[in-house]
Amino acid sequence: MSVPSRAADAGLSVTELSVAAGGTTLLRGVSLHLAAGDVVALSGPSGLGKSRLLRALCGLDTHEAGDVRLDGRPPASWGWPAWRRVVSLVQQRAVMLPGSVADNLRLAFQWQSACGASFDVGTARQLLSDLGLPASLWGDEARRLSLGQAQRVALARALLTSPRVLLLDEPTASLDPASARRVEGAVRRACAAGAAALVVSHDPDQGGRLGAETLDLSPFRAEGHDAA
Amino acid sequence: MPREVVGALPLDAVDLAVAASLVAVAGGVSLAMGLGLGRKLALGALRTVVQLVLLGYALDLLFGLDHPVGVLAWLALMVTAAGRAAMTRPSRTFRGAFLRGWVALALSALVTTFVVTGAIVGVEPWYDPRYLIPLCGMVLGNSLTGISLTVDALLETLDVRRDEVECRLCLGATRWEAAREPLRAALQRGMTPILNAMAVVGLVSIPGMMTGQILAGAPPMDAVRYQIMVMFMLAGATAVGSVLVGWLVFRRLVNDAHQLQAQDIVVRD
Known part of the structure; x- marks a missing residue:
């Protein structure tokens, strides 16, 4: 990671980004660069706007100002669906869609942005096993999973699309320590294989276990915005 | 032989008053059972009469204007x-x-x-x-x-x-x-x-x-x-x-x- 950004470099470049919610600017002037293999842990008090920053990076929300690029290209040039596939957000509250766990894992391969990529059952089953989920879960109704199980299925669902950048919002918030280690292992392996990760976590030791650099977002707090 | 087409039997004010008694029955039921619908029924009946009468005049006008x-x-x-x-x-x-x-x-x-x-x-x-x-x-x-x-x-x-x-x-x-x-x-x-x-x-x-x-x-x-x-x-x-x-x-x-x-x-x- 380097601050400030190197706009034309390969990887995710964020330049002078301002993020708002409900008309209030939360963060101003955030710049960072993530190259393949980088892991960055975002720190700062609750309510600062860390989750909003992740939403803005994947394009679920519009950012107020600044620029986001991957390999020097803005999201619109990728096409928004393709952008969200390569800059993949796994939200804190895992959302399971109707159908089985397998249906959820297969979901992203049904859409245009998959560009013909096919769902590999073996890879998916191996990923679930790596994350400490039993094979018997495969056909279970996804909405009946526990919070911890759903959180890991959500991570697996994102990893299967081979994203270039993983945006992880409290990825181990509902997990016991052993399951959290498995999630961290899966993230490290994805980054070793060429992905980059931006992680929001309230576990102060998680960054160290992930081999992450830490970026404190507090200096980017917008004037007049009081984090809780 | 084609059947002769005749208009519907006309209704006068007395006929409509009798019809209104049907709404009054509904109001009575509401009152007896404490449903609290009496006011809404009365308002609904009044709106029905006013809106339809206005519509009648408007249509008369439009048909005449042609x-x-x-x-x-x-x-x-x-x-x-x-x-x-x-x-x-x-x-x-x-x-x-x-x-x-x-x-x-x-x-x-x-x-x-x-x-x-x-x-x-x-x-x-x-x-x-x-x-x-x-x-x-x-x-x-x-x-x-x-x-x-x-x-x-x-x-x-x-x-x-x-x-x-x-x-x-x-x-x-x-x-x-x-x-x-x-x-x-x-x-x-x-x-x-x-x-x-x-x-x-x-x-x-x-x-x-x-x-x-x-x-x-x-x-x-x-x-x-x-x-x-x-x-x-x-x-x-x-x-x-x-x-x-x-x-x-x-x-x-x-x-x-x-x-x-x-x-x-x-x-x-």
Whole structure:
């Protein structure tokens, strides 16, 4: 990671980004660069706007100002669906869609942005096993999973699309320590294989276990915005 | 030998007073059972009388005027009133909702009505208010129900289940892929009343227009043919109106960057 950004470099470049919610600017002037293999842990008090920053990076929300690029290209040039596939957000509250766990894992391969990529059952089953989920879960109704199980299925669902950048919002918030280690292992392996990760976590030791650099977002707090 | 067509037996003020006693019975029941509906019933009865009497005068005027501008102005008024009714019923709203409801109603109702009066019935002159106004009124009544139900269902889903839509977007779905289910469910809800009506028409109910024609002395099979046409017209207009409003609302709330603008949805008090 380097601050400030190197706009034309390969990887995710964020330049002078301002993020708002409900008309209030939360963060101003955030710049960072993530190259393949980088892991960055975002720190700062609750309510600062860390989750909003992740939403803005994947394009679920519009950012107020600044620029986001991957390999020097803005999201619109990728096409928004393709952008969200390569800059993949796994939200804190895992959302399971109707159908089985397998249906959820297969979901992203049904859409245009998959560009013909096919769902590999073996890879998916191996990923679930790596994350400490039993094979018997495969056909279970996804909405009946526990919070911890759903959180890991959500991570697996994102990893299967081979994203270039993983945006992880409290990825181990509902997990016991052993399951959290498995999630961290899966993230490290994805980054070793060429992905980059931006992680929001309230576990102060998680960054160290992930081999992450830490970026404190507090200096980017917008004037007049009081984090809780 | 063709049956002689005679008008319906005329009603005078005394007849209507007797009919009003039926509402009074309903009011009495409400009072006896403490339902608290008496005031609403009285207001409803009063509105029925005032609105229909005004309509009677307006139609008398329009029929006497026999001019396209008058007819078109009256149709515009009907569409606007229907648009307001359609978009105030849903439990949620957003800035620009009325305009979208109005456009969907105007296009679906007017196109359907003019297709029926021009291409099917062959009304001469094209603006004959005796056909245009009652037919357009029927279309609007049904289309507004379909539109309000579609909007209500779509806004509820986009608001309450926004996480699911955003989850699909996060996984690389286009906005159409992400909202296919909410749209389909909303359109099904919008079409339900007219589909139910088509399922039971003639078995459970004899529709108002057919009843009116029979009371006016028309041969039942003539009334049946008109009613079949009307049912098809209502189904077509409701489908077009629901699809159109669903598309317009969707385009407003899921923008070109494939972002759901759920924060723009407001729950009514």
